[in-house]
Amino acid sequence: MVKAVVLGAAGGIGQPLSLLLKLNDAITELALYDIVNSPGVAADLSHINTPAKVTGYLPPNDGLKNALTNAHLIVIPAGVPRKPGMSRDDLFKINAGIVRDLATGIANYSPDAYVLVISNPVNSTVPIIAEVLKKHGVFNAKKVFGVTTLDIVRASTFTSSVSRADPREVRVPVVGGHSGVTIIPLLSQISPPHTFNQEEIESLTKRIQFGGDEVVKAKDGAGSATLSMAQAGARFATSILNATVKGESGIVEPSYVCLDADGVGGKQVRIAVNGLSYFSSNIELGKNGIEKIHPLGDLSEYENKLLEAAIPELRTNINKGVSFITDESKF
Numbered sequence: 001m002v003k004a005v006v007l008g009a010a011g012g013i014g015q016p017l018s019l020l021l022k023l024n025d026a027i028t029e030l031a032l033y034d035i036v037n038s039p040g041v042a043a044d045l046s047h048i049n050t051p052a053k054v055t056g057y058l059p060p061n062d063g064l065k066n067a068l069t070n071a072h073l074i075v076i077p078a079g080v081p082r083k084p085g086m087s088r089d090d091l092f093k094i095n096a097g098i099v100r101d102l103a104t105g106i107a108n109y110s111p112d113a114y115v116l117v118i119s120n121p122v123n124s125t126v127p128i129i130a131e132v133l134k135k136h137g138v139f140n141a142k143k144v145f146g147v148t149t150l151d152i153v154r155a156s157t158f159t160s161s162v163s164r165a166d167p168r169e170v171r172v173p174v175v176g177g178h179s180g181v182t183i184i185p186l187l188s189q190i191s192p193p194h195t196f197n198q199e200e201i202e203s204l205t206k207r208i209q210f211g212g213d214e215v216v217k218a219k220d221g222a223g224s225a226t227l228s229m230a231q232a233g234a235r236f237a238t239s240i241l242n243a244t245v246k247g248e249s250g251i252v253e254p255s256y257v258c259l260d261a262d263g264v265g266g267k268q269v270r271i272a273v274n275g276l277s278y279f280s281s282n283i284e285l286g287k288n289g290i291e292k293i294h295p296l297g298d299l300s301e302y303e304n305k306l307l308e309a310a311i312p313e314l315r316t317n318i319n320k321g322v323s324f325i326t327d328e329s330k331f
């Protein structure tokens with residue numbers, strides 16, 4: 001049995017993400033939890049003729065417990081999205097508490113599950129979830145992932161519009177975090193190889209860093225990226241399932257993770273990023289989650305400058321998330 005759970009399943013991301021997961025044959029049970037409308041979304045999806053049995057849960061009557069029990073994989077898009085003029089950090093005030101409470105449910109009812117965090121600000125919500133799981137003595141750094149796949153998807157799309165390559169074939173490692181200057185596209189490591197001139201590098205880097213703002217602006221108060229995020233989230237969830245259920249090896253996806261997992265290479269990355277405890281790098285997945293955190297590789301002078309600029313903001317975001325759980329008096 002492979003049970004996948006979506007927390008925040010009735011939202012702009014939650015609904016199309018749940019649809020894409022319903023189409024994944026590796027999933028035999030799909031549990032949808034939200035504070036509103038999840039039974040309706042579940043009833044709708046349940047008519048699709050794929051193996052996953054779909055159930056919907058609301059908070060009353062142990063809804064969260066029943067949704068989470070026996071979960072293999074949990075995806076979290078619960079929380080409020082940005083409006084024009086807001087930063088992702090502006091969402092902390094509301095989303096930090098939502099994510100903390102969901103993490104408490106995970107610690108109690110499904111402590112062994114793989115946890116994929118979409119809710120913003122990802123740079124802080126991943127540390128929040130990790131700290132809650134630590135508090136309950138159930139944190140496994142190899143199983144908690146901040147989903148940064150949308151940055152990877154955007155990097156493939158935006159670079160191929162310049163290089164004229166097939167966007168489906170293009171891979172650009174995007175490392176760091178998931179907000180503005182903390183998003184670091186490594187265009188020098190693009191595959192298949194392509195040499196951009198400096199002007200192209202600077203404009204592509206800006207576009208990838210601030211791609212989320214393009215959508216927020218275009219939606220004009222009606223939220224942020226939902227459909228592209230659902231595709232990106234389903235892609236990352238599929239990679240986790242392919243590695244952990246189907247036993248496929250050699251799957252590499254960037255993700256924002258805790259660098260503390262034993263014996264998988266996080267320490268080397270930690271040294272390269274001035275001691276940050278969370279960072280997105282290329283992650284090799286195996287049957288128990290993170291198999292290897294790849295080093296950042298050779299960076300150009302420009303990319304080194306991007307890394308230098310990202311570190312202070314990432315440190316602030318991480319500390320804010322950690323202290324939300326360890327030092328509640330500050331909030």
Ligand SMILES: NC(=O)c1ccc[n+]([C@@H]2O[C@H](COP(=O)([O-])OP(=O)(O)OC[C@H]3O[C@@H](n4cnc5c(N)ncnc54)[C@H](O)[C@@H]3O)[C@@H](O)[C@H]2O)c1
Pocket residue numbers: 007008009010011012013014033034035036077078079080081082091095098102117118119120121122147148149150151178223224225226229
């Ligand atoms: N990681 C990324 O790349 C990325 C990309 C896009 C959006 N996001 C973030 O994802 C989040 C969701 O975005 P959206 O557009 O789907 O928002 P939305 O408002 O459309 O949906 C959010 C859903 O969460 C639900 N929710 C709120 N509190 C909850 C709780 N306590 N338990 C369960 N569900 C709860 C709401 O009822 C709603 O259905 C936002 O924080 C957004 O910033 C992240």
Ligand SMILES: O=C(O)C[C@H](O)C(=O)O
Pocket residue numbers: 081082088120150178211212213215216224225
């Ligand atoms: O921009 C946002 O607030 C949503 C998301 O993080 C994105 O990158 O699209």
